[in-house]
Amino acid sequence: MKPRHFLSLFDLSPAELQQVLRRAQELKAQHRRGESYAPFPQKVLGMIFEKASTRTRISFEAGMAQLGGSAIFLSPRDTQLGRGEPIEDTARVLSSMVDVVMIRTFEHAKVERFAAYSTAPVINGLTDFNHPCQLLADLQTLIEHRGSDIRGQTVAWIGDGNNMCNSYISAAIMCDLQLRIAVPPGYEPDAELLKQAAGRVVLLRDPRAAARDADMVATDVWASMGREEEQSRRMQDFAHFQVDAEVMAQAKPDAIFLHCLPAHRGEEVSAEVIDGPQSRVWDEAENRLHAQKALIEFLLLDGDKSA
Numbered sequence: 661m662k663p664r665h666f667l668s669l670f671d672l673s674p675a676e677l678q679q680v681l682r683r684a685q686e687l688k689a690q691h692r693r694g695e696s697y698a699p700f701p702q703k704v705l706g707m708i709f710e711k712a713s714t715r716t717r718i719s720f721e722a723g724m725a726q727l728g729g730s731a732i733f734l735s736p737r738d739t740q741l742g743r744g745e746p747i748e749d750t751a752r753v754l755s756s757m758v759d760v761v762m763i764r765t766f767e768h769a770k771v772e773r774f775a776a777y778s779t780a781p782v783i784n785g786l787t788d789f790n791h792p793c794q795l796l797a798d799l800q801t802l803i804e805h806r807g808s809d810i811r812g813q814t815v816a817w818i819g820d821g822n823n824m825c826n827s828y829i830s831a832a833i834m835c836d837l838q839l840r841i842a843v844p845p846g847y848e849p850d851a852e853l854l855k856q857a858a859g860r861v862v863l864l865r866d867p868r869a870a871a872r873d874a875d876m877v878a879t880d881v882w883a884s885m886g887r888e889e890e891q892s893r894r895m896q897d898f899a900h901f902q903v904d905a906e907v908m909a910q911a912k913p914d915a916i917f918l919h920c921l922p923a924h925r926g927e928e929v930s931a932e933v934i935d936g937p938q939s940r941v942w943d944e945a946e947n948r949l950h951a952q953k954a955l956i957e958f959l960l961l962d963g964d965k966s967a
């Protein structure tokens with residue numbers, strides 16, 4: 661039987677996505693009550709990180725431990741991947757020994773190639789193209805603050821048309837959100853996704869117009885991992901794309917602000933906004949833990965069902 665993978669939000673049906681998000685809320689409440697839930701003793705998660713991480717690594721590692729299993733951190737520096745062992749061979753070997761795999765890398769095609777050869781479910785922990793695990797946490801946070809039915813909510817994305825922006829487009833399609841994207845010319849998100857989202861996504865150049873009457877405003881760094889050498893050019897190109905108090909003032913008075921973190925105060929977001937009363941970034945970061953536990957549970961149990 662082919663395992664279920666989670667390389668993008670589209671790997672779940674809209675109903676399955678809602679199921680995972682509901683389960684994430686239950687697991688969070690259970691965790692808060694101090695109740696142990698460890699249904700996966702001896703299950704092992706293999707984690708390949710070709711880029712840096714704080715939240716993704718900690719949430720997967722802690723999540724697996726809380727579920728009764730364990731996680732192994734693998735980097736190209738100290739595995740044969742860094743010495744040129746093909747990803748397909750690594751996929752066959754790693755998935756013969758662990759129960760679920762998470763990969764953070766550069767090219768999205770690499771995660772797809774890994775998944776094609778893996779006998780265990782593969783989770784995308786961020787590629788240059790998307791970051792679907794972050795969207796599970798972001799959607800969970802939106803639900804916490806806006807109620808379980810988020811259909812029709814207006815989300816403003818301001819800044820770079822990057823992996824997070826692409827993921828928000830997928831979320832708009834899956835959850836029936838209205839997404840307003842404000843990016844500078846030349847930094848547009850994936851054209852195919854935009855086409856697919858027609859009717860749900862509007863592309864603008866003015867951050868204030870994007871934020872108008874929004875229920876939520878989100879942004880991300882101007883230079884993603886792998887783009888560090890473009891930082892100074894991007895500082896100029898994005899100079900008018902900071903989420904500041906003026907931008908937030910365009911949104912609904914009770915709108916929330918999200919940022920996947922790490923953040924650069926004074927660049928994509930002012931300190932006043934990220935550290936202010938509308939910011940929900942700490943809930944968002946914590947929700948990585950609960951949402952991914954729900955995802956792991958879904959993938960492992962779904963795998964059992966189809967075995």
Ligand code: CP
Pocket residue numbers: 712713714715716717786794920921922
């Ligand atoms: N948001 C996020 O994925 O954070 P890390 O890069 O720290 O994992």
Ligand code: NVA
Pocket residue numbers: 786822823824880881883884885920921922
């Ligand atoms: N867009 C950012 C997200 C980090 C979690 C990056 O890819 O670096």
